[in-house]
Amino acid sequence: MLISEIFYSIQGEGELTGVPSVFVRTSGCNLRCSWCDTKYASWKPEGDQIDIDQILTEVRKFPAKHCVVTGGEPMVAKGIHELMAALRQEGYHLTIETAATVSPVGIECDLASLSPKLSNSSPDPGEVGDGWAEKHEELRLQPDIIREWINHYPFQLKFVVAGAGDLDEIKALVAGLGEDVPPHKVLLMPEGNTADKTREHENTLIDICRDNGYRYCRRLHLDLFGNARGT
Numbered sequence: 001m002l003i004s005e006i007f008y009s010i011q012g013e014g015e016l017t018g019v020p021s022v023f024v025r026t027s028g029c030n031l032r033c034s035w036c037d038t039k040y041a042s043w044k045p046e047g048d049q050i051d052i053d054q055i056l057t058e059v060r061k062f063p064a065k066h067c068v069v070t071g072g073e074p075m076v077a078k079g080i081h082e083l084m085a086a087l088r089q090e091g092y093h094l095t096i097e098t099a100a101t102v103s104p105v106g107i108e109c110d111l112a113s114l115s116p117k118l119s120n121s122s123p124d125p126g127e128v129g130d131g132w133a134e135k136h137e138e139l140r141l142q143p144d145i146i147r148e149w150i151n152h153y154p155f156q157l158k159f160v161v162a163g164a165g166d167l168d169e170i171k172a173l174v175a176g177l178g179e180d181v182p183p184h185k186v187l188l189m190p191e192g193n194t195a196d197k198t199r200e201h202e203n204t205l206i207d208i209c210r211d212n213g214y215r216y217c218r219r220l221h222l223d224l225f226g227n228a229r230g231t
């Protein structure tokens with residue numbers, strides 16, 4: 001598998017914020033979000049081809065009980081089902097961070113951290129090239145696939161929010177799923193690659209969360225480490 005990085009840190013986002021975790025970042029993505037903060041694993045995928053045994057050897061070096069498989073988009077990584085099954089054998093609590101555009105088909109997972117992409121993610125066609133802007137628009141929201149994930153796994157629905165104007169889109173998407181999604185399972189995360197930038201959106205998001213029962217999702221790793229690889 002093409003692996004961008006394996007590192008030990010604390011979870012910076014979502015329900016498990018603060019939990020020491022080993023992160024496995026696959027490289028490669030089927031989307032091209034304008035504000036992507038891991039372009040080295042998506043727009044310009046970098047990394048090394050590493051087999052599952054080698055990945056396990058690296059992961060075992062850390063004293064973590066929790067493992068977060070992220071990307072890029074881990075669900076497009078060749079061998080992802082085998083990797084998750086192998087990590088399951090090792091006894092880890094498994095989180096998968098995915099944009100929920102690919103069906104889970106029975107993948108091993110304890111927390112599906114689903115991050116469907118709103119229209120604020122759309123890239124500038126001139127910047128991304130090769131028809132990626134159109135591909136991104138066609139693929140970024142897959143309600144049937146989101147439904148499949150939330151019906152089979154413990155989940156959280158994380159949205160990157162760039163402003164109050166995103167609220168209608170979030171409400172329409174959640175309502176359109178036609179499923180019982182408790183509001184506290186909907187996490188709003190401020191857009192931004194730096195702690196200062198995310199704070200610009202903070203008050204707006206907190207007001208939206210208070211009004212709708214959604215959960216405010218701070219990006220703790222930006223506060224603690226900045227936008228740095230391996231954190």
Ligand code: SF4
Nearest residue numbers: 029031033036042072
């Ligand atoms: S889905 Fe995630 S990794 Fe892929 S481009 Fe969007 S933010 Fe980046």
